[in-house]
Amino acid sequence: MRLDKYLKVSRLIKRRTVANEACDNARVTVNGRPAKASYEVKIGDVLEIRFGQRALRVEVTAVSEYAQKADAGAMYREIAQG
Numbered sequence: 001m002r003l004d005k006y007l008k009v010s011r012l013i014k015r016r017t018v019a020n021e022a023c024d025n026a027r028v029t030v031n032g033r034p035a036k037a038s039y040e041v042k043i044g045d046v047l048e049i050r051f052g053q054r055a056l057r058v059e060v061t062a063v064s065e066y067a068q069k070a071d072a073g074a075m076y077r078e079i080a081q082g
Helices: 003-009 016-024
Strands: 028-030 046-051 054-060 076-078
Touching: 003 016, 003 028, 003 046, 016 028
Parallel strands: none
Antiparallel strands: 028 046, 046 054, 054 076
16 A cells, blocks of 8 residues: 555545655655655554654554544554654
């Protein structure tokens, strides 16, 4: 699944266009490297998303084309900053 779509389906970012812009502006890294929106997300990838001063690190635990709002949180696991 494309990175921009994964960010939207997992509800890490609300809209796919916003996810696309975040990737274009190098605010999203995958396994420590800036990633394009077309990157194919795999289970085990570590994503870091920067929102202004805040950063969120998550590990991909599931990849699914669709997810209910209640199930979206099960697609990733937060990693403590440090």
